Amino acid sequence: MVNSSPARRRLPLTWLGVVPFFVFVGLFLLLPTLYIVVGAFRTPGGDFTFDNIIALNTPSILSAYWVSIKISFWSALLGCLIGFAMAAAITVGKGPRWMRDPLLTFSGVASNFAGVPLAFAFIATIGPAGIITLYLRTEFGINLRLMGFNLLSTLGLVITYLFFQIPLMILIITPALDGLKREWREAAAILGATNAQYWRKVAFPILFPSILGTMALLFANAFGAVATAIALTGPSLNIAPILLYAQIRGDVLGSPNLGYALAFGMIVITGIANTAYIVLRARSERWLK
């Protein structure tokens, strides 16, 4: 019995078109990451273990994570506040409207101006021999160093990271602010709300998921930044990405699998932050489309 029906089904071959893509991301994105994650739960002999994760519990590694989290948190929080204020000024506030396009363009540039050159710009400005440092000292007798300010520190990193955090916030939150409908403000006004009440009871609750979500994104953004920190402080500052960098270069922790665990911890933290971003963004789209 030969099946000679003309409508004989061909083998489904459409999936072949996406094979190159999946081979690429498999080999150069998923597999390398998986290798690190699996390595974090393995002994050097290849057996399953939680020892590497437990071994992260040393003062030096915990402090590296903690300082990283602090830097990321503060740069994300300040980036959100300042970025929001600036974006609000050019959209719903009373700032000059002509500044909108230049500011958005500049934000596009500044949010991509990260890494090594960004560190140089800040060293030249408020580093030990920076323009502002010297100016304050010679003109006003203010010695930043004696006041305890040091660019090569946690505070210095926060100030530097803000240079790409604020623009990112502006770029993400401006469309959300544009999405605030005029009718809402008018409706609130008709019902007798003051401007402050409108912001507290209407606009802010609508924007809140967006703001919080963007903050999570900024947090992850700062947490993974390596180049700026290394160019700014060298290998001296004990933060998670620099510690991992030193570990990859020279196994400073003395155990490859502990290195995997360190990297795994970073994935977990940025993963949580990004999940928060995705969830909150979906929530904010209920009102802002």
Place this chain on the structure above:
Amino acid sequence: MTRLWSYGALAIGILYFLLPLYGMSEFSLRMIRGEYSLQAYYVVLGDARFQATFGYSVLMALVTIVFGVLLVVPTAFWVRLKLPGLRPYIEFITLLPLVIPSIVIVFGYIRLYNTSSWLPLTGTAMGTNVLLMFGYATLALPYMYRAVDTGLRTIDVATLTEAAQSLGAGWSAILARIILPNVLGAVLSGAFLTFAIVIGEFTMAALLDRPAFGPYMQLLGANRAYEPAALAVIAFAITWACMGLIQLVTRFSKHNRVAR
């Protein structure tokens, strides 16, 4: 009151942005004591290692762009046309490089593709270059894919494909002569962004030990005073140029669409 707040926020923000830009420009001109000069720029631009590393990174950026376009455009096209069910998964995967820090990805490369592994890419200089290029393509994937997919959304992929097929075009002709020209603006946007990312990238190049521009800048920063500021100005100008070109391309392709 609101007006005061608005102007105050803008003024503080703009001051914060302008000071480092002013600082690096001013500092870069001060190499010769007591006068402004372009000495630091001459020194940097005349440095053979600058020329070598900058050339290397430009070349890497161009190869990454070509590879990225060849990978992303057919995939995004195919998914839109034949496998729309896969879209959420592919979108999720392309966002992963933003979630996983690049230092972790390159850590995986070093362990997975070292000399004693099944694919010893890091064994030779050329192999490491290829590995670094794949790394860059991974970093650029979120931007490239999003740009191309947005571009494809604005055209009627199915109709264009059918029209081309009924005129006898094969898949490569459809991609090269129908789809690519139609999403050229989007592709160029992705390409310039890729260029801006790759040209100063530090982490991957340093850990794979390739002579790229990023590690060179870092090395110079650790040893010199004025040249790094000049480099920062140059890098800022490159970033600015890339973003300017993206705006130009976007405006141009929008104009194109309205005219039709």
